[in-house]
Amino acid sequence: MKRVLDCRASDFRQMGREQLKGAILAAEGRTVMAETVVVSQPLLPEITNAELAKAFGADLILLNVFDVFRPEVKGIVPFNMFMPGSGEQTIANPIAEIKRLTGLPVGINLEPVDDSADAVEALAALPEGRRATARSLAKARELGCDFVCLTGNPKTGVTYAQILQAIDTAQREFGGLIIAGKMHGAGTRGSVLDREAAVAFAEAGADAVLLPAPGTVPGAREAELADIIAEVKNKDALVLAAIGTSQEGADEDTVRSIALSAKRAGADMLHIGDAGYAGMANPENIMALSVAIRGRRHTYVRMAASPLR
Structure with a gap:
């Protein structure tokens, strides 16, 4: 089994669920x-x-x-700042196109909304294409998503x-x-670091359980996270x-600190969210996180590797 570190676009294209997990x-x-x-x-209008x-x-x-029913990714059709009305979205399957452009596995968030939730504040209404329903999950499969993240x-x-019901679906x-x-x-009350829920998700068949990194x-706290991870x-x-709480837009030292704490606790993957500038983390923070958990060599290889490899 190849490590993610050693995988290139041709490897990822051949991977199914178990191979990617491995x-x-x-x-x-x-x-x-x-x-x-x-x-x-x-962030840069010429690319996604x-x-x-x-x-x-x-x-x-x-x-x-x-x-999933109105698939669109801004930037696939580059935005022309001098002719702003010239670029309409014409890509039928943006998932396939993002996979082609990056050479990486691509997934989406689908949200297991509870309409009866005890809300902290007014809840946002979501179209079915963003909710974790049987139809939307089947459509995600049809579009070629490599993974789905059931979160809010x-x-x-x-x-x-x-979420537990959505795993079964x-x-x-x-x-x-x-x-x-x-x-x-996600707008509801209760602890986000829930040991019982995390174990239940794993028992229900989730390949990976998402938990907040220490300090987010x-x-x-790192010690409690380590116990749950075990x-x-x-x-x-x-x-x-x-x-996922906007610290992806903090300074690089903060991101490094969080990443190393999560790795010490036993995390297999580090996620960096989208609340920096213009719908993504500060790019330098992605690199800082990568260098912190695996060094410059593997970071530079991933940065430089062509999607044609």
Whole structure:
């Protein structure tokens, strides 16, 4: 089994669910996932945020606010600043195009919304194409998503109970790698670092359990995270530690500190969110995170590797 570190575009194209999970496990905590908002005008209008994230060291691309029934990724058709009305979205399958442009596995967030959730604030209404329903998960499979992340954006009312149900639905309808968990409250009450929920997700069949990285939500401490990770790994699931509370736009030292703390706790993957500038992390922070958890060599190889390899 190749490590993610050693995989190139031709390797990723041949990987199914189990192969991708094995490659992440074999990399021993040195896998970087970068999240981007697809409806935001990209940081650099000539390219997608996904391409920029890859160029700064990301191994996996997570697309946020992606509607499977109205698929669109800003930047695939470059924005011409001197002729702003000239570039319309004409790509039928932007997932396939992002995979072609980056040479990386690409996944999307789908949100297991609980309409009866005890909300901290008003919940945002979501179209079905962003919700974790049987139809949307089947469509994600049709589009060629390599993985799906069952989680919640702010104010969406995603609960642990609904995530658990969504894992079961994804097992039937999706077929790719399943990641499940919360990186923040998503508008509902209760602890985000929930040991019982994390273990339940692993037992239900999630390939990776998403947990907030230390220091990203109040009370998320390294020692407690390490204990939960050990229990999740006993259930044969991976752990994705997420920077999802806008610290992806902090200084590089903060990002390095969070990344190393998450790796010490046992995380298999490090996620960096989309709330820097223009729907992605500060690019320098993606690189800083990558260098911190795996050094310059592997970072530079990922940055430089052509999607034609």
